[in-house]
Amino acid sequence: MKQINALEKHLDVKLLERTPHGVRLTPAGEIIYKDAKFLFDYSRTSIQNARNAMDRYNHTFCVGTSLLNPAKPFMDLWYEASREFPDYRLHIVPFEDDHEGIVSEIAQLGTKFDFLIGVCDSRTWLDKCNMLQIGQFRKMCAVSRKHRLASKECLEISDLYGETLMMVAEGDSGVNDFIRNDLTRNHPQIRIEDTPHFYDISVFNRCAETQNVLLTLECWKDVHPGLVTIPVNWDYKIPCGLMYALDPPKDVIKFVETVDFLLPLS
Template identity: 50%
Template sequence: MFDHKIDTFLAVVESGSFNKAAEKLFISPTAVMKQMNNLESQLNLNLIKRSPSGVIITPSGESLYRDLVKIKEDTKRSIDAARIIENSNKKVIRVGTSILNPCSAFIDLWSRMCHCMLDFQLEIIPFDDDHNDILSVIENLGTEFDFIIGVCNSRRWFDRCDLYRLGKYKKMVAVPMDHPLACKSILRLEDLYGEKLIMVKEGDSPLNDYLRHDLNTNHPEIIIEDADYFYDINVFNRCLKENCALLSLECWKNVHPSLVTIPVEWDYSIDYGLLYSFNPSESVTMFINELKKSGI
């Protein structure tokens, strides 16, 4: 179910060497090294340090390893639960999860409501954050999964799904750990003068368009550069590679281990909540009604 490069990375970390990982995976050490090189190139991260005595995991590799182990454990539990559910009469709620749209907030919500959700069973389904494919993911709400929990101020998303609002996340700015601004606990807009700030391009998000207009009008010293309409991990890698600032969110502070996410002296925030189909199933409708009755 997972990319084989992920399994290789986990085996290398747990084994401490390419040779031992190769034995565990029943492949050659050369294949292990090739997969690790491809993974590091794909993510633009140094995950391990090679040495004659074996491999040493880097801080960024350690962060990724912890998260991947948790995702694999959560997914295994979900799959095991799904197999049990297949022969049961419980109503299944399927929740998509990804790096930028993690299901942790949904699980917190589920824990608060478990007393009234005895007839429901939760299934967690991983998906990729790819700015080219995210609209098809949204369009498949109700087919592949019932909910995604995430932020939304996109006209294209709202054309394809409904949103049950749960709260707001503050807009922040991320910079590389060695950037001059990384040591600040809070940013003034003047701190960004002369800096390049990456943000989604204009035309899809009213909130981001308003923020862009505000910056262009009142703080023209900030150099705005466009990302695509939707973020994926590549825009965080770009921020690191170009050693610049990135418009981000408080919920994304742990997305990239080499970036620091800093609050800004402004009042900009964005709605987040449950994204679901315009034509929800009976189970989804019942779940939403339970949320409303609980005052959530």
């Protein structure tokens, strides 16, 4: 009753009628009671909605996508593995392939993204994430549509003699360093031009605007409409993998383990 008295004093409104037979709400008290009950019920619903939203957030995998690292291969894995995650949904997060900023994007695995799929044997990238290898892509060559090699269905290494081959600078990729060493020692007729360690669209633009040849991948054949991507008679391949944080949460670990189990069957 002391609380009611204090509330009446605070509101300057009489809420209860006190009689020898007890108390009852005044008309003003009826209104306050109904509105307070509505607010209580509404707040309870709001809290439940907030909890539901948090549950949905906690059951969402964020997957990065970009021009050179698209989410499509992840979707193929998801359709195989999603039966183990019936309450989960995906949120696709776009990012840029800018060679100056890509390392900071990789470092955000575990915060901005749960997963990225990409071609990777970069020492810099693998210092910042874990990777489950899910396949390989063949190394190919891209040329402008007006290049003398553009009409060929398959190249021999000797076709590249006298050409300038653009490829990533030495020191970050074991596969690319091996290719560079092989070509330098055994095919010195091919000039090599360094690109940044990580390709972005500017590298493809330079190839399209020059008569250079670009060392590229079969999965990037549609990246630039002005280029033709041609297979080469060699055995160079590079790993493709599912990248995730160095210290991943349990659900991410479970997904990786599920994919790893399914890979031999896919």
